[in-house]
Amino acid sequence: MEFDFSAVITYFPTLLKGVGVAALVALAVALMSVLGGLVVAVISIYTNKVVSAPLRFFIWLFMTTPLLLQLYFLYFGLGEWILIPAVVVGILGLGFHYMAYNADIFITTIKSVSGGQYEASRSLGFGHWRTILYIIVPQAFIRSIPQLGNNMILMVKDTSVLSAIGVAELVYASQYAISVSFRPFEFFIVIAAMYYVINIVMELGQAWLERQTSYRH
């Protein structure tokens, strides 16, 4: 067995482009899943059953079925009606998936903050929704950061799965290069290494973020 990384070097710009796509997708998914998760959590806690029950059902459904199955459903389901680019389907699919996981976290933290803080704030004269938005949600958000961070680290690794529906991230971007160079081992080692580096950077970032926010608890 001999290793030859020259093809990897030749196609390195392609790989970098794949990293770029993955990064943009991850960013969009992060925004969508965190903000969406927060909204879903607030609505499912503070509204009546008619609204909250379906939301909780979807949270549960997204958490108990595999991401890839959800992606296929969305890809073919949406594809039936409209023609949309794979990358949009990828962002939506990954976005909904992690929205559910994030909402699950927010529901727990909002409830734990809600306890004494709600009464305290109402007694100061804040209204119901103002209390929720200005007092409870910000505190719950800060408390959620460690777990949100975990989810986002998992999410970045899951962007690799989007290649299955044709999103041109790292794995997908290298497919052509692999098929012409016959060097799958070298390519996948390099791809794994890239993910590993990104993962370590994210873990360091998460640790830093936790230090920055921990004094507020």
Add this chain to the structure above:
Amino acid sequence: MDFDLMVEVTPLLIRAAWVTIDISSRAIFFGFFVACGLVFLQTLRFAPIRWFARGYVSIVRGTPYFVQLLLVFYGGPSIGLRLDPVTCGVVVGAFNIGAYMSEAIRGSIESVDNGQTEAARSLGFGRAQTMFYIVLPQAASLMIRSVGVLAIVLIKNSSLVSIISVVELTYQAQRLIGSTYKPLEIFTLSALMYIVIIYAVMGIIELAYRRATRYTTQ
């Protein structure tokens, strides 16, 4: 909803669900031994072996399962590792969950109060006896829950072996969606099957947990 179609494809999906169960259970079974091996290596005196085990765990946790699968399946042959798709799914699954499980096992062993070890040692028990009679039985209850969570993650991740054309549940679902153009029906059925599998596993975990913690509730 097209119920006739749903009835028609159910047997196909059930057969595929068995493959999912088969691959997952084998990966979990072998993964447990991988995990025990990793835990053991990390207790050894010889530092480079400990570094190797920690490095392995860190790399497996820090890279996507999907890329690991592709690396072994497509890249394996160039280092003389030729595996059929199902075996590949089991092997990669086992070595992946093994890394996570080793952390869970280590964590549960470390969470047993040090006073337990001291009490056993003060009676004259050796290290291995203390581990075997005192620490492990108590760590087991914690281990069951955290390993259970990992098992469920692995079952969901097993869907990724569809990419290397193992005809498991997600592969079959995707193929049927493509051929019938009925995504909702197929999704509903296959989702239901994942849910049944996962809830069955959760039930088993809960039973095992109760058994292991009988002493706290009697």
Add this chain to the structure above:
Amino acid sequence: MSTEQQTATPMVEVRNVHKRFGNLEVLKGINLTVDRGKIISIIGPSGSGKSTLLRSVNNLEVIDDGVILLDGVQVNRPDMKGMAFERHINHIRQNMGMVFQHFNLFPHMSTIDNVTLAPRKLKGMDKKAARELGMEQLERVGLAEKADVFPNWLSGGQKQRVAIARALAMKPKVMLFDEATSALDPELVEEVNQVMRSLADEHMTMLIVTHEMSFARDVSDWALFMDGGVVVEESAPDKLFSNPDQERTRNFLQKHLENNK
């Protein structure tokens, strides 16, 4: 060996023991002798090194300097390494009973199994004989009827009595008590003290670290006051508790009295 010689060998001997944690010297040359059938109490402020001393006797802490002997056999063996030392210390520990502040009962085993595990596994006793022995020990601490109950269902006082029974089941030459009643609610202290008194009546050799001054005074043959890693003063208990020579001992007892008003 004649009886006289036997009585001449102390059960526990601690000679010039030093122990450091990093830069902190916790034991600064401790000397201590416990004769056969005698009871010695150690008192002193928190952090003075009492637990460390007791744990060192059991080798749960490894001392940096000095010698510890159990019935004439050296406990600490800086010359021994690895498995050889393991075998040595496991054997030594079978002859010492240790009772911890937080009981450390094995929660996954019934009371009787807690008591019989060591005799069964370490002395190869068969199940039936072990159960007999275990019941005997549980009766000794007044808990025979709790034999098949799990520790979580016992009160703190009962747990500590089971822990004592567990240690006694190995027929130890000496019992070490590290604040056996400190973690207990006040109303549960007496039942444990009662058990310890009954051991005293049977002439069990005991080394007791305690905050129970009146109990220590009652039960012990000799008392030590430790502070800052040294034995400040030692004497017969009546003298130490009512008329100590040292200023530091007086201050400690004074403070202790005030705190327990």
